[in-house]
Amino acid sequence: MYNSRNLIILIGVIVFLVMMILVSKQASTKEIVKFKEPLMVKISKGTFMMGTTTNYNSKPLHKVTIDYDFEIGVYEVTRKEYSIFSEEHKNHMATDYSRKKRCQGKDCPIVGISWYNAKAYVQWLSNKTGEKYRLPSESEWEYVARAGTTTRRFFDEEESDKYVWSRKNSSGKSHKVGLLMSNPWGVYDMYGNVWEWCEDWYAKDYTNVPNDGSANQIEGKFLKTMRGGSVLNQIHFIDADSRNGNNSPYTYSSTIGFRVVKELVAK
Numbered sequence: 001m002y003n004s005r006n007l008i009i010l011i012g013v014i015v016f017l018v019m020m021i022l023v024s025k026q027a028s029t030k031e032i033v034k035f036k037e038p039l040m041v042k043i044s045k046g047t048f049m050m051g052t053t054t055n056y057n058s059k060p061l062h063k064v065t066i067d068y069d070f071e072i073g074v075y076e077v078t079r080k081e082y083s084i085f086s087e088e089h090k091n092h093m094a095t096d097y098s099r100k101k102r103c104q105g106k107d108c109p110i111v112g113i114s115w116y117n118a119k120a121y122v123q124w125l126s127n128k129t130g131e132k133y134r135l136p137s138e139s140e141w142e143y144v145a146r147a148g149t150t151t152r153r154f155f156d157e158e159e160s161d162k163y164v165w166s167r168k169n170s171s172g173k174s175h176k177v178g179l180l181m182s183n184p185w186g187v188y189d190m191y192g193n194v195w196e197w198c199e200d201w202y203a204k205d206y207t208n209v210p211n212d213g214s215a216n217q218i219e220g221k222f223l224k225t226m227r228g229g230s231v232l233n234q235i236h237f238i239d240a241d242s243r244n245g246n247n248s249p250y251t252y253s254s255t256i257g258f259r260v261v262k263e264l265v266a267k
Contacts (some may be wrong), residue, residue: 038077038081039073040262041186041187042071042264043071044069045066046065046143047066049061049062052241056205057204057205058242060206063211064212065211068213068264069264070262071264072259072261073187075177075188076177076189076194076257077109078106078107078109079094080106082094082113082121085125089124094113095113103174107176109257110257111252112256114251121260131262133262134262136198136259137198137199137214138216138243141196141228144187145183145227147185148184149184152239152240152241153239153240154183157235160238164180165193166192166231167231167234170192172231172232191229192228192230193230193257194228194256194257195226195230195253196228196258198225200224201224202243203216203218204245223245224245226247227242227244228242229242231255232255
């Protein structure tokens with residue numbers, strides 16, 4: 001009986017040790033994701049002509065004066081960056097998509113998130129850093145996309161593969177941020193890859209929208225604005241003034257993401 005009891009104890013110890021080894025291996029193979037503030041670039045204040053004389057929802061062409069400096073994310077928010085937030089706030093987990101619909105790496109843009117998810121992320125980022133992060137307004141977004149130019153794009157259409165992930169070169173799914181060339185102000189993927197949520201409620205045109213860089217806060221038909229186009233769009237559709245206002249703030253998709261803005265002074 002004594003030997004039997006010792007054998008049972010020995011077996012129990014062995015099982016315990018094996019379980020501890022397995023747990024240790026799992027912990028060691030799981031990547032530890034450390035928080036880092038997003039890489040930002042400073043944008044100087046200025047005046048530009050926003051909109052177009054041709055696109056029905058981007059009229060009229062009008063002057064916008066942004067009389068404050070701000071910073072904008074060099075890249076779209078990545079899966080790695082968003083995962084730190086969503087691990088702390090499980091109710092904001094992104095909707096998962098198959099490999100056929102999006103890239104899977106940690107440096108891919110986060111997709112499958114609603115406007116409200118994006119808003120929760122920037123609030124979390126503000127609380128975590130003590131800075132004022134938010135979504136860009138439409139006019140801030142277009143100001144950066146134009147990067148001091150007055151044409152539809154800062155590049156010629158035959159050069160689009162150097163700057164834009166579109167239907168032409170993407171195989172229909174998003175790619176890791178920063179693989180292509182930046183715009184003249186050092187910002188990547190402003191055109192194509194994934195649509196980017198803006199702060200604004202969608203207005204059917206620019207007749208009654210702010211001209212000081214702030215977001216349109218009139219709710220209208222309860223749709224939110226997105227900018228930039230995606231891998232599902234043809235290149236002729238992707239330019240500085242193209243707008244998408246067909247989605248409610250609850251919408252999520254494999255081609256919708258966002259980037260952040262940081263305020264430098266109190267507005």
